[in-house]
Amino acid sequence: GRMSGILLGGVMIQALGYRNAFLVLLGIVTVGWFLVHFLPPLEKKTTSMVASFHHLPELIKERPLQLATVICFFSALLLALTESFFPIWFKDLGFTESMIGVLVTFRGVGGIISSLLFGRLSQLLTKERLFQMCTVLAGLVLMPIPFIGAAVPLIIGIAILVGAATSIGSVLYISMVAEHSSIQNRGIAMALAGTAWSLAYAIGPVPFSQLADLHGVANAFLAVGLLFLITGSFAKFFFHKILSAHPKMR
Numbered sequence: 001g002r003m004s005g006i007l008l009g010g011v012m013i014q015a016l017g018y019r020n021a022f023l024v025l026l027g028i029v030t031v032g033w034f035l036v037h038f039l040p041p042l043e044k045k046t047t048s049m050v051a052s053f054h055h056l057p058e059l060i061k062e063r064p065l066q067l068a069t070v071i072c073f074f075s076a077l078l079l080a081l082t083e084s085f086f087p088i089w090f091k092d093l094g095f096t097e098s099m100i101g102v103l104v105t106f107r108g109v110g111g112i113i114s115s116l117l118f119g120r121l122s123q124l125l126t127k128e129r130l131f132q133m134c135t136v137l138a139g140l141v142l143m144p145i146p147f148i149g150a151a152v153p154l155i156i157g158i159a160i161l162v163g164a165a166t167s168i169g170s171v172l173y174i175s176m177v178a179e180h181s182s183i184q185n186r187g188i189a190m191a192l193a194g195t196a197w198s199l200a201y202a203i204g205p206v207p208f209s210q211l212a213d214l215h216g217v218a219n220a221f222l223a224v225g226l227l228f229l230i231t232g233s234f235a236k237f238f239f240h241k242i243l244s245a246h247p248k249m250r
Contacts, residue, residue: 006108010101059181059189067238068176069196071131074231075169076200078138081224082107082162084205089217093150106156110163118171127172128239134168135232137161142225146218 012021059065086107090100114121121130141161148154173193181189212220 007101007105010098014096014098059185059192062180064176064180065189065193068173068193070238071169071173071176072193073196073200074135074228075166075173076197077204078162078169078228079166080201080204081208085208085212085217086159089145089221092217103155103159106159107163110160111167114164114167115171118168127176128235130168130172131238132232132235134165134172135228135235138165139225139229139232142221142228145221
């Protein structure tokens with residue numbers, strides 16, 4: 001859905017302009033709202049919302065969930081910054097809106113591939129290595145951005161690898177929440193870890209935009225890449241210190 005939406009959005013903007021593209025989007029949303037009414041009803045949960053929050057204090061103390069929240073934050077930060085500023089970077093390079101849509105779509109390709117491979121990767125690598133993989137990979141592909149110019153093959157490669165890194169982190173934090181929460185508490189546990197997702201979207205773009213205004217979008221991505229490399233180097237600390245009471249997670 002994300003891939004087709006980005007691709008279609010770029011084409012519509014190029015062909016129809018921004019105003020008409022948003023009108024088409026309104027029509028698509030309206031159709032979706034109408035189709036929802038034909039879905040079968042879900043079985044209501046017996047536990048009330050207030051009762052679910054009674055377990056929140058103990059869930060906050062769960063160290064694996066704390067780590068899942070950290071992983072969620074960095075996954076969302078990577079997505080928020082690339083989702084918001086990749087199109088600006090591409091525009092600075094002179095690409096048209098339709099071409100920008102095509103280039104951004106490749107990020108979804110990387111996400112699909114890594115999601116399909118996650119089961120196999122989780123068998124071969126520990127959670128610590130998976131977290132290290134996604135952060136270091138993000139750092140290594142973002143740092144060269146100021147030096148590649150408008151080379152389309154390199155840009156496509158960066159988009160695919162960024163999508164793969166984001167997807168690995170996203171699936172990792174979700175699997176950790178599912179592993180360390182009961183069925184009854186899973187919803188509130190997922191919401192707890194997911195607050196980091198909203199936090200990353202709320203605070204990430206602000207300093208990035210300031211950095212981009214001062215030094216350019218490409219150089220801002222270099223700085224973000226360095227941040228992710230440093231984060232990856234601290235993966236051992238996150239897992240061996242925060243999760244010292246859970247050796248099976250190392």
